[in-house]
Amino acid sequence: MIRPEDWTPVGGLQLEPNALKAVRETSANVVVTAGPGAGKTELLAQRADFLFRTGASPYPKRILAISFKVDAARNLQSRVRLRSGSQYAARFDSFTFHAFAKRLIDNFRPALTGVNALDPDYRLDERTRIQSEQITFDDLVPLALEILQKNTYARGALRQTYSHVFMDEFQDATTAQYAFLKEAFAGTGVQLIGVGDTKQRIMGFADALRGVMATFATDFSALGLKLYQNFRSKPRLRRMQNRMILEMDPAAASPPADLEGEEGVLQVLRFATDEDEAIAVTDLVCGWLDAGVPPREIAVLARQQPHLITSVLGGHLAAAGIPYRNEQQSQDMTAEPVPALIFNFLRVVADKGRPEAYAELVRVVTRGGIEEADGVLDSKLRAILLNARAAVRAAGFDATDFASWEPLIQTFLEFVTRPALSALSPAYQQGSRLDDMITKALESFERELNVDGDPIGALDRLSEEDAVRILTVHKCKGLEFEKVIVLGVEPQFFWGDDDADVKAEFFVAISRAKDELVLTTAQSRLKPAGAGYRWKVDSPPHEELLGYADGS
Numbered sequence: 368m369i370r371p372e373d374w375t376p377v378g379g380l381q382l383e384p385n386a387l388k389a390v391r392e393t394s395a396n397v398v399v400t401a402g403p404g405a406g407k408t409e410l411l412a413q414r415a416d417f418l419f420r421t422g423a424s425p426y427p428k429r430i431l432a433i434s435f436k437v438d439a440a441r442n443l444q445s446r447v448r449l450r451s452g453s454q455y456a457a458r459f460d461s462f463t464f465h466a467f468a469k470r471l472i473d474n475f476r477p478a479l480t481g482v483n484a485l486d487p488d489y490r491l492d493e494r495t496r497i498q499s500e501q502i503t504f505d506d507l508v509p510l511a512l513e514i515l516q517k518n519t520y521a522r523g524a525l526r527q528t529y530s531h532v533f534m535d536e537f538q539d540a541t542t543a544q545y546a547f548l549k550e551a552f553a554g555t556g557v558q559l560i561g562v563g564d565t566k567q568r569i570m571g572f573a574d575a576l577r578g579v580m581a582t583f584a585t586d587f588s589a590l591g592l593k594l595y596q597n598f599r600s601k602p603r604l605r606r607m608q609n610r611m612i613l614e615m616d617p618a619a620a621s622p623p624a625d626l627e628g629e630e631g632v633l634q635v636l637r638f639a640t641d642e643d644e645a646i647a648v649t650d651l652v653c654g655w656l657d658a659g660v661p662p663r664e665i666a667v668l669a670r671q672q673p674h675l676i677t678s679v680l681g682g683h684l685a686a687a688g689i690p691y692r693n694e695q696q697s698q699d700m701t702a703e704p705v706p707a708l709i710f711n712f713l714r715v716v717a718d719k720g721r722p723e724a725y726a727e728l729v730r731v732v733t734r735g736g737i738e739e740a741d742g743v744l745d746s747k748l749r750a751i752l753l754n755a756r757a758a759v760r761a762a763g764f765d766a767t768d769f770a771s772w773e774p775l776i777q778t779f780l781e782f783v784t785r786p787a788l789s790a791l792s793p794a795y796q797q798g799s800r801l802d803d804m805i806t807k808a809l810e811s812f813e814r815e816l817n818v819d820g821d822p823i824g825a826l827d828r829l830s831e832e833d834a835v836r837i838l839t840v841h842k843c844k845g846l847e848f849e850k851v852i853v854l855g856v857e858p859q860f861f862w863g864d865d866d867a868d869v870k871a872e873f874f875v876a877i878s879r880a881k882d883e884l885v886l887t888t889a890q891s892r893l894k895p896a897g898a899g900y901r902w903k904v905d906s907p908p909h910e911e912l913l914g915y916a917d918g919s
């Protein structure tokens with residue numbers, strides 16, 4: 368334990384004065400507003416380190432961090448592990464709002480009564496609610512709120528468990544989510560900090576509470592602090608961001624003197640057809656990969672339905688042998704422990720030169736709770752893997768056919784045992800989530816294997832590390848990449864009832880880039896299978912949005 372005055376930022380980082388103030392505040396709630404790349408997520412990681420190391424969050428108290436997207440929650444958790452080590456990180460619970468609400472429902476489900484009562488093996492569904500049997504994602508937070516309102520134990524448990532609560536991307540909190548936070552923590556000894564950027568408020572359609580940061584400042588008497596730096600983007604890119612900021616929130620704009628410099632690349636590429644666009648983008652990506660840019664540092668962003676917008680591009684990337692991962696299809700697969708375990712198993716069996724996959728497999732299988740003496744488990748696992756490898760190398764094994772792989776995966780899962788698989792995540796201990804995840808993992812592998820019959824290529828495409836990522840603007844929030852391509856800057860994709868919301872989404876997209884930003888448009892886009900009636904073959908550029916790139 369160290370004295371607060373002796374704490375210094377970890378990782379050798381310099382924090383600007385307001386960031387330092389927010390990190391060290393121990394008596395008031397805090398709300399931090401700042402633009403993209405200002406280090407809001409980093410600030411939370413530094414604050415966790417400060418609170419743990421100085422004992423402001425004394426053992427066994429924990430810190431609860433709530434984000435809006437799985438990726439953002441994971442990003443924050445790994446930032447805390449990087450900064451403070453796994454021992455402190457074990458007391459840092461980073462959840463999405465949905466996951467946190469679900470845990471509360473699972474722990475205090477009997478508090479729900481009447482029409483909201485739920486069976487112990489209730490299911491979660493995207494769309495349909497069936498009384499007592501099935502709820503939707505939208506039901507999670509209101510039901511968790513009801514539990515808090517009715518059950519003093521539930522409220523007490525939260526307040527006893529957590530000394531501090533962090534809210535990342537706080538600008539996107541919805542009315543229900545904010546009500547939940549208020550019910551849980553307002554007027555208690557639990558200290559809250561919210562960080563966000565009103566210019567990145569892109570959950571408008573999902574009922575984001577307008578002005579939530581100001582409301583929080585009032586309701587929780589929070590100290591308001593503003594950050595000014597941008598550590599992410601090179602000057603050329605920051606100048607484009609600043610042109611948007613000047614319109615969206617003039618007071619937050621940077622003086623031109625702070626944005627000088629010729630570093631960074633910004634390109635607007637205009638094409639006649641989506642075929643031309645796909646060829647050029649594939650060439651660009653090949654060039655970056657050849658120059659040593661890791662695939663995970665390249666992102667292709669689409670406003671919506673990336674599988675449709677990138678259907679032509681996907682074909683070209685595959686033909687060029689570039690692994691890419693469409694996040695809409697393989698949703699959060701690698702974030703889920705069981706699919707990650709299955710993919711690692713396949714990696715070890717199919718791809719010899721992957722010692723890190725083997726190490727991860729051993730770590731997870733051991734942590735999975737199989738009670739064996741040291742070494743015994745290791746040798747059993749080794750035997751399973753050797754057998755599987757021998758099977759794969761045997762004559763007659765068709766590696767291009769999913770049916771060949773399935774029995775190997777099943778044998779492996781039986782070896783790990785069901786209780787050990789359930790122990791990998793609290794979410795697997797109730798309902799059908801574990802089986803659903805196994806099924807989804809198998810389906811994803813089969814789908815990717817069918818693309819080119821190459822199991823290693825399939826695994827690359829399913830991995831975050833080895834694949835170029837194709838994702839929606841919503842999914843890319845809070846993330847950053849060296850190279851970002853925003854595909855299809857056209858009114859048919861960047862549209863909405865509220866012009867400000869469309870701009871906010873575009874702003875989120877362009878502000879993910881560290882070094883290079885490429886904006887594309889194609890005058891004509893062939894209608895892909897599955898596209899709705901709104902799809903326009905003739906698709907002019909969105910000149911207003913592209914105009915922000917002028918003059919960089």
Ligand SMILES: Nc1ncnc2c1ncn2[C@@H]1O[C@H](COP(=O)(O)OP(=O)(O)OP(=O)(O)O)[C@@H](O)[C@H]1O
Pocket residue numbers: 380381382383401402403404405406407408409410564567598599844845846847878
């Ligand atoms: N104090 C600092 N010194 C140097 N680099 C920093 C500092 N704070 C953050 N960074 C780096 O700057 C980048 C952006 O930080 P971070 O992701 O925390 O920003 P953010 O404000 O959460 O961004 P956004 O709202 O756009 O998602 C990261 O690569 C991070 O490591």
